[in-house]
Amino acid sequence: MELIKPNSNINFVGRIKTALIFSLVLIGISLLSLLIKGGPRYGIDFEGGTLVQVKFFNAVDIGSVRTALDSLAIEGLSVQEFGEKDAQEYLISMKKTTGELQGVEDTVKGALTDTFGSDALEVRRVEMVGPKVGKDLRKKGMLAVTFSILGMLIYIWWRFELRFGVGAIFCLIHDVCITLGALSLTNKPVDLPIIAALLTVVGYSVNDTIIISDRIRENLKKMGRGRLPDIVNKSINQTLSRTCITAGTTLMVVVALYFLGGEVIHDFAFTLIVGIVAGTYSSIFIASPLLIVWEKLFPHKKKR
């Protein structure tokens, strides 16, 4: 079975302008959303805060949960439905934390049991991250991102020439921007698992770019006399089948995770889906065609 015909010859290189404009618009929207909302919305891992997930055994509507918690007068307290519809699960989050043994979660639970009775609910999850740990985790997250990206760039630089790296770097920025933008637009919090997903996306996208670059390099050796745009285009087409199939199988599992993996892993799966789509798109339409743009701006010394 073949999805992509072996002699496919789609002119990706010729569509670089359209692709670039499309990407820049997406990046623009992402940056705009980030700018308006004042950067990504950090989850409690990075910002510090308390999160209490409660499940009611009987139908309780969100309004009455809010009313029950109103008396506490906790600043920045938010209640949202969590999980499947009619799961009667709510996620209560707040900025407040305390280092005391009697934590905020006890106060919250107390207020809820006062209203609904002690047998009406179950606290399924509590996460409290104090400001000090939040700062630590932010630092660790930054370090993980910086070192991973640096590591990948060094690897690309070592394995390929600079001109291949340019496309990879642009793709990297492109994918991270768009994924962060999607998170910002859907108002999903960025925390440690999301950083992990982002880095996986970066690894995946760079991986895609490398495979096409490998092909370009191979074809350059084989048909050194051809025009660079033709060689690049041919290489993209030759690897297109692989790019699509791998994106497909990866998306299959990530979509399974998104729909079946449960609410806790939902945002993580969402990040992966957006990232993989963006990554696949960018390595086909942007990374390699950029090579030609780069070549026009800074001609390669060795005449072919």
Place this chain on the structure above:
Amino acid sequence: MDKSLKWRVILIVVVIAISCLYLIPSAAKLPSWWGSTFPSEKIALGLDLQGGMHLLLEVEAEKALSNTVDRLVSDLSDVLLNERIPFDRIERVASDKLLLEVLNPTFKEQFSALLTDRFPNLEKLKVDEKEGIVTYTLGLRAEDKEYLRKFAVDQGLETIRNRIDEFGVSEPTVQKQGRDRILIQLPGVKDPKRAIDLIGKTALLEFKIVNDEYDINSALKGEIPSDSELLYSKREDKTTGESTKKPFLVKKRTSLTGEHLQTARVSFNQFNEPYVSIGFDSMGSKLFERITRDNVKKRLAIILDNNVYSAPVIRERIAGGRASIEGSFTTEEARDLAIVLRAGSLPAPVTILEQRTVGPSLGQDSIRQGIKSILIGGAAVVLFMMIYYHLSGAVANFALCLNMLIIFAALAAFRATLTLPGIAGILLTIGMAVDANVLIFERTREELRTGKTPRASIEGGYAKALVTILDANITTLIAALFLFQFGTGPVKGFAVTLTIGLTASLFTAIVCTRVVYDYFLSRMRIKKLSI
């Protein structure tokens, strides 16, 4: 069969056998003889899957310093009184400093000698002499401060470990993190609040004499004699939930602390109400006897963490070193208090920096949903590979199954923890591990199209795809390695499974599938590849 093929088949069989060996403990109940010969590590589930509590505490080591300085202030004033050195003011001015005013400069030398002799851990930071008053600023020595801080953390760690051991949690983790932090993980803990109370309580038990010579009402207005302090007895009525606060004016001086405690256990009084009876060691018994002898008719306040539990009147001298703490406890509270007292007090209070608790039901749900998504996501990939690459797809699926086997076996062997993001990592591996085979198959198809024989095409496919596969996997591995380095808890689990999965895929997708082809191509005259 040629030699290299034979060796490769043996290698694969050995890998499968070892993997199975490591997986058996997780899958089945083991006979007793197993552990002595074979590995018995099970796959450990993270707290997010099995439920439990993760707690990061910070020891307020500065408080240990100020406690020490407080004690020194009290000791020093006793010594000065004994030596008849006239002084006016003596007080702690910072966590590690105290201020002393000696009223007569002629005592300077005697004081210096006394200081070096009796208080070697204090050093003179500043000496001011003005109008016949010598003002000393004394501080703890740097090495003593360092020792005290370290001791506060180490002793706190030890105490908490003892408390948890008595509390009864299976496989708890209690370890020092950084300079002054303690990481605690309690899998499967049912009542997190109770656990926190038990772990975090300073449990400083003190006995102080109640100052009944002074009017409590004027003390409440703020006129507190310098040798006394105001403490409260806070109680909550179990039925009404109302809390009451009763003030006590007690002498600042601590007569006796829980340091000399030997036993603490739950007993019941005639109304069947639980209380904690405590017994002192010989030194504590002597002290207790002396205190009760000297203070007959006075009240002795029993104070735990600055909360007055009771203040009975001393009727007569008490020998034998027994006392009781009453406080309208539930049996459970009394039991926990006894545990805490037996394990000793924390040298410095702790605060909670981070707490993550997952209830067992959520953990179960996560496992169920995780397995479901692996099965369905995996099935989709397997099905797709079969449809798209026919028999070759089956070969890739065989590699995928082997990959799963190796991931789980490696998790058990390295005692890594499987977390919910870890499950996601496995799932992602399924999607990405087939990439290696996809690369090989696509190359092989290209070779076939040029009219090469199946055998030559396979060889060409593998040879040309190899470098690309390595290049591609290394970038993801770089990300995974740094995630492992800087990630915590669940995220680390993701990095682990992704790293193992991708590394294993190099073996399964390249070596194992190749063996299958080599075997069939050498055995049979295959004219057409099913690819």
